[in-house]
Amino acid sequence: MLKKEIQTEQKILEAARKVFQRSGIGGARMQEIADEAEINKASLHYYYRSKEKLFQTVFQEDFHQFMIPQFKIMRDPSLSLEERIRTFITSYSETMVENLHLPLFILHEISRNPDRLVYLVKGKMGMIADEDNVSEIQIPTAFARQIREGINRGDYHEVDPEQYIISLISMCVFPFAGRPMVKFFFNKDDEQYREFMQKRQDEIIDYAFRILLKGYQPGKSVASKGKG
Amino acid sequence: MLKKEIQTEQKILEAARKVFQRSGIGGARMQEIADEAEINKASLHYYYRSKEKLFQTVFQEDFHQFMIPQFKIMRDPSLSLEERIRTFITSYSETMVENLHLPLFILHEISRNPDRLVYLVKGKMGMIADEDNVSEIQIPTAFARQIREGINRGDYHEVDPEQYIISLISMCVFPFAGRPMVKFFFNKDDEQYREFMQKRQDEIIDYAFRILLKGYQPGKSVASKGKG
DNA sequence: TGTTGAATTAACCATTCAGTCAAACTATCT
DNA sequence: AGATAGTTTGACTGAATGGTTAATTCAACA
Known part of the structure; x- marks a missing residue:
């Protein structure tokens, strides 16, 4: 459970990094990041409340x-x-x-x-x-x-x-x-x-x-x- | 009439340049460009059919x-x-x-x-x-x-x-x-x-x-x- | 095996925004 | 003044998108 959580979080960060670097915060789409991380968009928000929050971390x-x-x-x-x-x-x-x-x-x-x-x-x-x-x-x-x-x-x-x-x-x-x-x-x-x-x-x-x-x-x- | 047209077109280009340089094509808003040029947003589209077209010109x-x-x-x-x-x-x-x-x-x-x-x-x-x-x-x-x-x-x-x-x-x-x-x-x-x-x-x-x-x-x- | 809490999902909502449209306005010419 | 062509405008549409929710699944444990 804990393991999975960390692993997902990591996947999200990598995906987000890739997408943000490619498109900037404005051009990035939460859906795109979710796809890249192979998770549901709602899960993305479950881990990082907002796009801005996710961006800041990355x-x-x-x-x-x-x-x-x-x-x-x-x-x-x-x-x-x-x-x-x-x-x-x-x-x-x-x-x-x-x-x-x-x-x-x-x-x-x-x-x-x-x-x-x-x-x-x-x-x-x-x-x-x-x-x-x-x-x-x-x-x-x-x-x-x-x-x-x-x-x-x-x-x-x-x-x-x-x-x-x-x-x-x-x-x-x-x-x-x-x-x-x-x-x-x-x-x-x-x-x-x-x-x-x-x-x-x-x-x-x-x-x-x-x-x-x-x-x-x-x-x-x-x-x-x-x-x- | 012709004079006005040219003058407006110029105003639009200057405004667009300012906004595009500040925000990029993704971050720029047509409304913002229109405001900056002091014209209506519909007029903006009257002169430049699309955002992409305007951007390319600039x-x-x-x-x-x-x-x-x-x-x-x-x-x-x-x-x-x-x-x-x-x-x-x-x-x-x-x-x-x-x-x-x-x-x-x-x-x-x-x-x-x-x-x-x-x-x-x-x-x-x-x-x-x-x-x-x-x-x-x-x-x-x-x-x-x-x-x-x-x-x-x-x-x-x-x-x-x-x-x-x-x-x-x-x-x-x-x-x-x-x-x-x-x-x-x-x-x-x-x-x-x-x-x-x-x-x-x-x-x-x-x-x-x-x-x-x-x-x-x-x-x-x-x-x-x-x-x- | 039933309970509990975390994780996942599809469907949905609200907003933003490029682009359209038809009506109104303006300048010019007859 | 009336007709015509060019210009401006407010109101609108449709698509995209960030974010929410309620229902469901899953894993762990008693």
């Missing part, structure tokens, strides 16, 4: 999947800044490759209702940070500050740290949000696209270091594992 | 605004490749700053229905190109080929041209698609965001050249106007 999970690993990396004190940049890029790309619809879904729903950000971040992202007095919201800012320190030390080129961080994220995320266009204009099928995005990781890491590091040469490179 | 215009200037630049034979990169970035950013909702709107609607791309591009983009045998669809590919030539000549670093082009577009477009997050995590209000995106242009140009050009130094730089 969206919160997705949002965290989209954000938390990256946030963890940005402030991981066991990694040098260069290693963090490298890991940030691979981790981000990996998440997206495994979940192609995620980026656009997140972007679109956040844009439709930016206020969600406040409780989404404050809500469950408290699981990271809080060891010292850096709240999760300030992680990007803190990361930017560390880049600035590197610049001041003379290790890095003169970049605007905030612009630099956003550029990293852009290069990781955008090609997934614009997948149909990438495929269309560079004439790639699904498999070629996947391969292209897989290769892209190393390419972006290279770009990231060319932009930031003084005297960077792709050959000698920066440590790819272990401390720098 | 979307096609928006798509072209989003694409054509950049395509023109990519293949402008009067500019050197470096100048084209520079112009590409400023032109793209300029378009986005003036129309903040455009990128996400395009991305979302293309993603919802990728088949549109075929007739959208073949449809009206024939206005560019066709002088020689480079069709508009092949412009990015052609642009990539020219980068490759530069690499082979030894002028540029070893980059994957397709990845490079997509990175340029990413850095230009993504921060607009992710505007709420940029604002939220770097704590900017509308004005600060705007300023940030304005400054960003030069920053990206710098990044683009650091990635591509051998021996690039932001100081000496590449010609900012005229032939290189």
Whole structure:
């Protein structure tokens, strides 16, 4: 009984995730989700009182999947800044490759209702940070500050740290949000696209270091594992 | 009479654009568009038989605004490749700053229905190109080929041209698609965001050249106007 | 095997919304 | 003024869809 309940709930969430990511909250139909989960529409409401409630559950999970690993990396004190940049890029790309619809879904729903950000971040992202007095919201800012320190030390080129961080994220995320266009204009099928995005990781890491590091040469490179 | 007709049609298109960009085709309401245009809903249908028809008209215009200037630049034979990169970035950013909702709107609607791309591009983009045998669809590919030539000549670093082009577009477009997050995590209000995106242009140009050009130094730089 | 509470279902309800229609209005020309 | 063609409008329709309900099934247990 209990087992069945959990199993059904899980089926619903998976189905809902698929449908919501494909169509957004507006385009999704409760009937469609029910069909996808192979249950009756009334049962769907039995488990999740309303569409909005169901959506929030799914969206919160997705949002965290989209954000938390990256946030963890940005402030991981066991990694040098260069290693963090490298890991940030691979981790981000990996998440997206495994979940192609995620980026656009997140972007679109956040844009439709930016206020969600406040409780989404404050809500469950408290699981990271809080060891010292850096709240999760300030992680990007803190990361930017560390880049600035590197610049001041003379290790890095003169970049605007905030612009630099956003550029990293852009290069990781955008090609997934614009997948149909990438495929269309560079004439790639699904498999070629996947391969292209897989290769892209190393390419972006290279770009990231060319932009930031003084005297960077792709050959000698920066440590790819272990401390720098 | 004729004058009034045109004027109404224009009002409808502006209203529809605003509502569609805000809510997408699914979220938009014909009544809302009618209200925005200050006409009766029946009149709306008098001018545009259906929602889909109205949407297509608006979307096609928006798509072209989003694409054509950049395509023109990519293949402008009067500019050197470096100048084209520079112009590409400023032109793209300029378009986005003036129309903040455009990128996400395009991305979302293309993603919802990728088949549109075929007739959208073949449809009206024939206005560019066709002088020689480079069709508009092949412009990015052609642009990539020219980068490759530069690499082979030894002028540029070893980059994957397709990845490079997509990175340029990413850095230009993504921060607009992710505007709420940029604002939220770097704590900017509308004005600060705007300023940030304005400054960003030069920053990206710098990044683009650091990635591509051998021996690039932001100081000496590449010609900012005229032939290189 | 009968009782109980949770899970499932078909049928139904209420609302929203794109699209239609016929009547009314307006401008222009004769 | 009357006729004509183009435009506007309120009222309406039908389909889609989120959500409810009451009856039924099912699983567990005494």
